[in-house]
Amino acid sequence: xxxxxxAPRPNNVFLDESxxxxxxxxxxxxHHLLKSKSILKFGEHKINILLSGQYNRRKEFDxxxxxxxxxxxxxxxxxxxxxxISWEHPxxxxxxxxxxxxxxxxNNVYGGRYFIPNYHSYTFGGYAIEKWAKRK
Numbered sequence: 001x002x003x004x005x006x007a008p009r010p011n012n013v014f015l016d017e018s019x020x021x022x023x024x025x026x027x028x029x030x031h032h033l034l035k036s037k038s039i040l041k042f043g044e045h046k047i048n049i050l051l052s053g054q055y056n057r058r059k060e061f062d063x064x065x066x067x068x069x070x071x072x073x074x075x076x077x078x079x080x081x082x083x084x085i086s087w088e089h090p091x092x093x094x095x096x097x098x099x100x101x102x103x104x105x106x107n108n109v110y111g112g113r114y115f116i117p118n119y120h121s122y123t124f125g126g127y128a129i130e131k132w133a134k135r136k
Contacts, residue, residue, distance in 0.1 A: 028059040028072075044090030048100075054080045060113075075111040080104065097130035 004011070035052040059072035086100030106121040 024061045024063050026061045028057075028061075030057045031055075046088040048084070048086045048088070050082070050084040052082045054078075062113075072112055074113045074115055076108070076115055077110075078106065078108045080106045094135060095130050095132050097128065099126075099128045101126045 032055045033052070034054075036050070038049040040047040040049070055077070057077040058074070059076075060074040062073040064073070081104065083103045084100065086098050088098045089096065102123075102125050104121070104123045106119075108116065108119050110116065110118060
């Protein structure tokens with residue numbers, strides 16, 4: 001404690017200055033997300049649009065014999081895109097409802113050590129919901 005008080009400046013660790021490099025094993029992880037929601041109104045009609053995308057990448061650097069090897073031993077990336085579009089119609093004959101479609105695409109690609117298999121997934125669906133309310 002006395003040495004810290006007597007020192008001309010704080011230790012580099014407390015100044016957010018790195019005093020060492022992290023060696024292998026280590027990992028690098030990145031995550032990106034983009035989302036857009038729009039609502040369009042035409043009189044009593046309403047259209048909802050939701051678009052989103054997500055990208056994840058994970059690199060694993062394990063201990064290797066050859067120090068010249070700078071490549072990750074596992075490199076995994078996953079891209080997911082989703083689209084949702086719906087139409088809400090105005091109330092008529094005591095009915096109001098919504099009709100829509102949803103879609104999703106997902107791609108997984110890896111390099112290096114086997115982790116999970118590459119795959120491409122495509123899904124699509126539609127729906128219609130009507131609500132009826134008795135007049136009071």
